[in-house]
Amino acid sequence: MAKNVVVVGTQWGDEGKGKIVDWLTDHAQGVVRFQGGHNAGHTLVVGDKVYKLNLVPSGIVHAGVTCYIGNGVVLDIHHLISEINELEAGGIEVSSRLKISPGCPLILAYHSALDRAREAAKCAATKIGTTGKGIGPTYEDKVARRALRVYDLFYPERFAEKLKENLDYHNFVLTKYLGAEAVDYETVLAQAMADAEIIKPMVVDVSAALYAVNKAGGNLLFEGAQGALLDIDHGTYPFVTSSNCVAGAASAGAGVGAGMLHYVLGITKAYCTRVGGGPFPSELDIETAGLPGHQMSQVGREFGVVTGRKRRCGWFDVPALKRSIQINGVTGLCITKLDVLDGMPELKICTGYTLNGKVVELLPMGSDEVADCQPILETMPGWTESTVGATELEALPAAARAYLARIEALCEIPIDIVSTGPERNETILRRHPFG
Numbered sequence: 001m002a003k004n005v006v007v008v009g010t011q012w013g014d015e016g017k018g019k020i021v022d023w024l025t026d027h028a029q030g031v032v033r034f035q036g037g038h039n040a041g042h043t044l045v046v047g048d049k050v051y052k053l054n055l056v057p058s059g060i061v062h063a064g065v066t067c068y069i070g071n072g073v074v075l076d077i078h079h080l081i082s083e084i085n086e087l088e089a090g091g092i093e094v095s096s097r098l099k100i101s102p103g104c105p106l107i108l109a110y111h112s113a114l115d116r117a118r119e120a121a122k123c124a125a126t127k128i129g130t131t132g133k134g135i136g137p138t139y140e141d142k143v144a145r146r147a148l149r150v151y152d153l154f155y156p157e158r159f160a161e162k163l164k165e166n167l168d169y170h171n172f173v174l175t176k177y178l179g180a181e182a183v184d185y186e187t188v189l190a191q192a193m194a195d196a197e198i199i200k201p202m203v204v205d206v207s208a209a210l211y212a213v214n215k216a217g218g219n220l221l222f223e224g225a226q227g228a229l230l231d232i233d234h235g236t237y238p239f240v241t242s243s244n245c246v247a248g249a250a251s252a253g254a255g256v257g258a259g260m261l262h263y264v265l266g267i268t269k270a271y272c273t274r275v276g277g278g279p280f281p282s283e284l285d286i287e288t289a290g291l292p293g294h295q296m297s298q299v300g301r302e303f304g305v306v307t308g309r310k311r312r313c314g315w316f317d318v319p320a321l322k323r324s325i326q327i328n329g330v331t332g333l334c335i336t337k338l339d340v341l342d343g344m345p346e347l348k349i350c351t352g353y354t355l356n357g358k359v360v361e362l363l364p365m366g367s368d369e370v371a372d373c374q375p376i377l378e379t380m381p382g383w384t385e386s387t388v389g390a391t392e393l394e395a396l397p398a399a400a401r402a403y404l405a406r407i408e409a410l411c412e413i414p415i416d417i418v419s420t421g422p423e424r425n426e427t428i429l430r431r432h433p434f435g
Contacts, residue, residue, distance in 0.1 A: 031059030034253030036225030071103030072253020207255025239278025
């Protein structure tokens, strides 16, 4: 019988989902990306090769596996083509195995122009920390029912008419309100038509294709981008992304019924990180050498795949994870980057917050309340031994096992997988999601 697994980040993104999706693909016939855009960055380490993916699902490095981009993804087809070319230059066949939904809204040049101009106009305190890739403005167009979608590329005359109407509107905002330069209509049209010819052979009814795989008994792996605490509805709004990052979004973003989602794997770092603006209750100093935050930053190589920005680092946050477990319906956890904590004499876990004189055990909704939360920290002993590459729980130092057990007890959810390094085989398996 088919079993389908959804992989989601349970923090503010960058939890190491790419490696786990790649690792789980051994048991899947299809890997599906269901939301976000090329603002997501997944790094895979396979032997001596490193792959950095933004749009192509992480399962692509497995020969024979079909990868799907669902309708919930906003798609910059020019970027996608460059990513495909880079992978194929490295010896990975992509074009014949990548299937794109005709319902994907298109990111075009005016979306990224709007994104950058808006962020530049904000004061420092209100900057979201957007990547400037045009993700937000594209989702806005989708909700406003003016988006151009992949299927429009098959009708050039209709596409050109819609594009002109959209550019008239967006160029007015760019020039008259934001004081930026207009985007040239002919340039955008020519690029879109040229790119369309390359991706048209990859466009299929993804929803129907996934149902066919499931009916035939094939396993599907659904891959989320960003993290649940950046979800447009449930994250620390407005310091969030523009899509739904929770597991349930796999249903809408790929066109499958909720009953086809059987197991939700929540990816969780052994500490916390966040990129860009927004509240972060357990945040630490990452600049001062010798302090825990600096070790997390440097040893964990906490720099954004897409932007190169330093990630903010902090202690493991239980109330934040509890919120994420709740909104995702997490079945089991995967703890990543445990090895980054090697050598720390002591560790702290944020077990709750104080907010307006009261103890809070669940991350509040909205950034203002979260910004006022003060962490309640519990201290645990660290370990000096290396955990890098461990493949059995018993091989971990006693203090590392105690740390994991405490997280499991506080969050009331089983830890099914522990990642002890970037390589596929540097993984401890306690219960297999596809088992």
